Amino acid sequence: MAMGCRGLFCVVALATVLGAAFGLGEDMDRPLFAPPGSAIRVTESDPGLKKVLQFAQERYNLGSNAMHLRRVSRLVSATKQLVKGIRYTITVEMSNTQCKKSSMLRTCDFYPELQQLKTEVCVFEIWDVPWQSKSNLLKQKCQPKAVPEETTAVKEASPDQPLEVSVELLGLFKDFMVKYDKVYNTQEEADRRLQIFHENVKTAAKLQSLDQGSAEYGVTKFSDLTEDEFRSTYLNPLLSQWTLQRPMKLAPSARSPAPASWDWRDHGAVSPVKNQGMCGSCWAFSVTGNIEGQWFLKNGTLQSLSEQELVDCDGLDQACRGGLPSNAYEAIENLGGLELETDYSYTGHKQRCDFTSRKVAAYINSSVELSKDENEIAAWLAENGPISVALNAFAMQFYRKGVSHPFKIFCNPWMIDHAVLLVGYGDRKGIPFWAIKNSWGEDYGEQGYYNLYRGSNACGINRMASSAVVN
CATH class of the missing domain: 3.10.450.10 (Nuclear Transport Factor 2; Chain: A,)
Known part of the structure; x- marks a missing residue:
């Protein structure tokens, strides 16, 4: 047109x-x-x-x-x-x-x-x-051109088979509905979701054949959503708007080089995987995860902090429509701290701010931006705790396990749209990776985690690394 x-x-x-x-x-x-x-x-x-x-x-x-x-x-x-x-x-x-x-x-x-x-x-x-x-x-x-293995990739329906008579596709869709408890109100809606599911199966197969790592892509709980639906419901368009970001002080470099591998899950600094639900509040989960780690390093106790407080009370961000970690840190400083998850529980939608200063469980003094060099990020992480980061999440919609390494064309590093928590790094059978705590529940990826190739600034993982500072 x-x-x-x-x-x-x-x-x-x-x-x-x-x-x-x-x-x-x-x-x-x-x-x-x-x-x-x-x-x-x-x-x-x-x-x-x-x-x-x-x-x-x-x-x-x-x-x-x-x-x-x-x-x-x-x-x-x-x-x-x-x-x-x-x-x-x-x-x-x-x-x-x-x-x-x-x-x-x-x-x-x-x-x-x-x-x-x-x-x-x-x-x-x-x-x-x-x-x-x-x-x-x-x-x-x-x-x-790779031929995906039966056990790791989703097959496409034969192009010679009409969609409505593809037994394999219908069986796959039925299994998907049962596993993820999907219910559609009308036959028309079910037919539409089947068509979307079919297109997503082909997209997952394309990602599988072109992946440069060891990832398995296929059917996930997001397989009946269009790309636009997925982005508008679960992602955060504000992250790529560089002009909105608040300047932060640059963090001092780590005192020692990065060890070969490190994982804060092994040291008690990471709370269980949470679920942001149908709300673009990933920015809040990324920041609270970072602060949970900072407080653990200061007093040895891991506490689950409230994301809902930020969704409701952070006037600098847009709740379920997205936000920026730099704004969230400033909002927490202005509020006076974060309450516990048990005191201010998550609902997944914006409501009236119900913050109570006497219930503050953690506070921060300031925040810092990290270097954009992945080796320096790794060294800082090992020395100072989990890091709030952001990335382009296109390949994440169909990720199941392994180390994801999409072609750059699928994962433009300048179009980041999802905030997550970097908790560690290492090497799997010769493939270096970042261990990333996501906020889509434990039924996503590897028990709620996403592993991304380390060493090529994949998907913009190095663009927005930051941390709270607790004195």
Whole structure:
């Protein structure tokens, strides 16, 4: 659908184009403007995408020693971003054709036999400057297309089977409804949720085939929600709005280097996994988890503190519609502290503030922002306790276990939308990871925990690390 250009939108759009054309930019990974960011998804109908797909295909074949030409057999996903030109990030499947490189045929058909296709999954980053008729290949990474194992991945229904007669899919959906106690009020709603479930099964399978870690993705309690429903109900859009963040003092560096591994769960500094419910209050759970750890380190006693107090009484944030850890620390200082969970219990929706100063169980003196270097974050964590962090949670909707390492295209580090608690780090069969306490209940992930690859700033995990200070 064509859209007109009016008012402020035109000004911003024009400024973006001019900034790109005349080199008014920032580093190649960062959006030029505040979130939701300049990286946007594009479809196959995008004229520029057709051009860069052809360019990627040509560069791939030039650098390949294979006898036969390869073509793009499927576009998995694509985004574009204005950065002194247009930067495309595309994920595609490349498959063998029946044409030899020396041939001059007009058309090159794919092999009909699956085993001869030898499909690879490739990620290309291409910088296109249309006004200079110039394209540059910034990055190319390919790997054989994985066939998910029966035990770890969800199968897609056969494309030749109509949705309504896929016995496997219906059985999977029925098991999902029973396991997570799902009830739909009408047949129409059940049919709609089945369709969404089907699309999510395919998304989980895509994540599985492209994951660079050891994660298993599949059916979770969120598998009947659209991406928009999941984001609006459980995530926190305010986290990526950098202009709203309150500046914090930088934390002093750790006194010692990070040990090889550390986990505060083994040292009694982490309370049981909680559940934020259908409320975007992850910011409150992240901050209270951090303060619980800080108080444990000061007096040796672990107390479960109240998130509901922040949902109700933090006037700087937006309760179930999101918030920022930096604001939450300031609100706790202004209130005078946090009550216990047992004194101010969680309801999962905003209500009248019922804070009582005489029931304060923990207070803070200030808060600090941590370095964005993952090694320094690890050293600080081992020395000072669990850390409030935030990340892009796209892959988390379908995560089941293992170490998650999504491609960057699925997990833009500048579009973080979920606050969590970093409790430890280590190594699993050669894969370094962060141990992350989530707030979606113990029936999520690994008993409520999510493990994310450590060492590449995956999903923006290093962007918003912070802690309360208790003197």
